[in-house]
Amino acid sequence: MAFNDLREFITALEKHGEIQKIKKDVDWNLEAGAIIRRCNETGGPAQLFEKIKDYPGHRIFGGPLATLRRLAIAMEMSPDATYAEIIDEFFYRQTDPIKPILVNTGPCKEHILVGDDVDLNMFPAPLVHGGDGGRYIGTWNVGACKDPDSDWINWGTYRLMVHDRNSTGIFIVFPQHVGVIFNKYEKMNKPMPYTAFMGVEPLINLIAATGIPHGVNEVDVVGGLRKEPVKLVKCETNDLLVPDTAEIVLEGEILPNIRKDEGPFGEYAGYQISGVMPRPVFKVKAVTYRNNPILPTSCIGTPVDDSHIVVSMGMATGFKKALEDGAYPVTGIYVPPESAYHVVIVATETPYPYIANRIAACIWAQKNGFIVPRVIVVNSDVDPTNMAEVGHALATKCHPVRGTTTIDRLPTSPITGFLSHEERDQGFGCGVVYDCTWPLDWKPEHTPPRSSFNDIYPEEIKERVLNNWKDYGFKK
Ligand SMILES: Cc1cc2nc3c(=O)[nH]c(=O)nc-3n(C[C@H](O)[C@H](O)[C@H](O)COP(=O)(O)O)c2cc1C
Ligand SMILES: [Mn+2]
Structure with missing residues (x-):
């Protein structure tokens, strides 16, 4: 049975001892953020802040999917x-995607405020990190918009910083689908209807951070993932649809050809890196929310937190699909969350030279390839999830000159750690491939075996040693 809302997921976390309910008064001004961050860094539980200073009746949910255990629970797998x-x-x-179903109403309509009644300050948007440019109402949020040229409705996670009572900044970069779609509206000088919703079942957040291909509705993929259709209701002031059980819904439009300073913010690379820049503005025209609403918050920063878990998982599955579709003889793939998705490791057979490139x-x-600047390719006898094996292959097999291929002016994420200010401002970056496979033009006798227990002894000897292990006196 899929989770019907965020509250059912919180109950499941409670059952597995994966959430701390906090009854003490906590300040939205940095205190909640600092608690969430410390939990991320100590492998602590998620948090439900039940009493927020200045905001009776409101709650904050911190660290939604900051550990693999919580993601496993979200997937209804063993923790x-x-x-x-x-x-x-x-x-x-x-x-196996499943289309959503439309329902007439739902808990997200328990409170409806339209027009002048909208005041974003009614929600306990936290000041998440010291030095942030403002209060972030949208960290763990999902934004919906429609392609003007087709039926494609895109869902993705893009951060929202409160500017004033009815507008926020939004961090949009071009290769992101919201950027591609917004660009079309902006060329027509038309506002783009946009609705951000937050506080939903966790698989929606997982897919909203996964690079689902252009033209594919994320909501169908979520249906497949949860094995049941997502239930949607229509917005009050535009034609977009949102999950009926969302805790908070912000309806409105992104204004064409207007920019206002947004940021800085503590970002996934582990730094407040992309600074303050004029960025697009989301004008909020209506707000709907549940009784006693829960505002989910990800305190993004040094790995590992929610953003690293979901984006790296999404990348690994998306890249695996593309490599399989291309019939590459790939045997494994891993995007280490600890690398802040700056690294992808692929293990492969090598039927021809330079397959790494x-x-x-x-x-x-x-889709999300632009976010990962380093590709490490290893032979199929290396386990890409084993950092000791990958580190050994990188250190010993990657030729510093012929084994690395660098690409300058490769469009990359502006949040990539090592970019210069010029590269960041101009919106491009660079990438590198580390080919850690043995050269194919070597004669077989030049390709050395690995000097490991598994590789360098005859089967008969290995078997004898393993069978006699305890008889030698070893405990394990
Ligand atoms: C917590 C969190 C915050 C994110 N913030 C942003 C953001 O502000 N801007 C952005 O372009 N991508 C952001 N991302 C990454 C995108 O959600 C991700 O690339 C996703 O694939 C975008 O959806 P799309 O593929 O439909 O464009 C964030 C991801 C997470 C998990
Ligand atoms: Mn998309």
């Missing part, structure tokens, strides 16, 4: 499921 098991299940469930080209061509 002890491994990264590989979750990836396989996530990959498999994406193959084709694999990297395939990855960079995918």
Whole structure:
């Protein structure tokens, strides 16, 4: 049974001891953010802040999917499921999308405020990190918009900073689908209807951060993932649809050809990196919300937090699909959450020389490929999820000159850690491929075996040693 709303997910977290309910008064002004961040850094539980200073009747939910355990619970798998098991299940469930159903109303309509009654200050949007440019009502939120040229409705997570009582800044960059769609409206000088919703079942957030291909409705993929259709209701002031059980819904439009300073914000690379810049403005025309609403918040920063878990999982499954579709003989893929998705590791057979560069080209061509600047390619005998094995291959097999291919002016995310200010401002970056596979033009006798227990002894000896292990006196 899929979770029907965020509240059912919170109950499941409680059952598994994965959430701390906090009854003490907590300040939205940095205190909540600092608690969420400390939990991220200590592997602590998610948090439900039940009493927010200045905001009786409002709650904040911190660290929604900041650990693999919470993601496994969200997927209704065993909380002890491994990264590989979750990836396989996530990959498999994406193959069978289910269309949403439309319902007349739902709990998200328990309160409706339109026009002049809208005041975003009524929600306890936290000042998340020291030095942030404002209060962020949208960290763990999902934004919906419609392509003007087709029926495509896109859902994605893009941050929202409160400017005033009825507008927020929104961080949009071009390769993101919201950027591609907004660009069309802006060329027509038309406002783009936009609705942001927050406080939904966790698989919606997972898919809203996954690079689902252009033209595909994320809501159908969520249906497949939860094995049941998502229930949607119509917005009050535009034609967009939102999950009927959303805690908070902000309806409005993104204004064409208007920019206002947004940021800085503590970002996924682990720094407040992209600074303050004039960015698009989301004008809010209506607000709807549930009784005793819960505002979810991700305190993004140094890895590992929610953003690293969901984006890296989404990348790994998306790249795996693309590489399989291209018939690349790939045996494993891993985007280490600890790398703040700056690194993807691919294990492959090597039927022809320089397959590493084709694999990297395939990855960079995918929707979220622009976010990952480093591609490490290893032979199929290396486990890409084992950092000791990958580190050994990178250190010893990647030729510093012939094994690396750098690409300058590759469009990359402006949040990429190492970019210069010029690159960041001009909206481009660069990438590198580390080919850690043995050169194919070597004669077989030049390709050295690995000097490991598994690789360098005859089967008969390995078997004898393993069988006699305890007889030698070893405890384990
Ligand atoms: C917590 C969180 C915050 C994010 N904030 C932003 C953001 O402000 N701007 C952005 O372009 N991408 C952001 N992302 C990444 C996008 O959600 C991700 O690339 C997603 O694939 C975008 O949807 P799309 O593929 O439909 O464009 C964020 C992801 C997470 C998990
Ligand atoms: Mn999309």
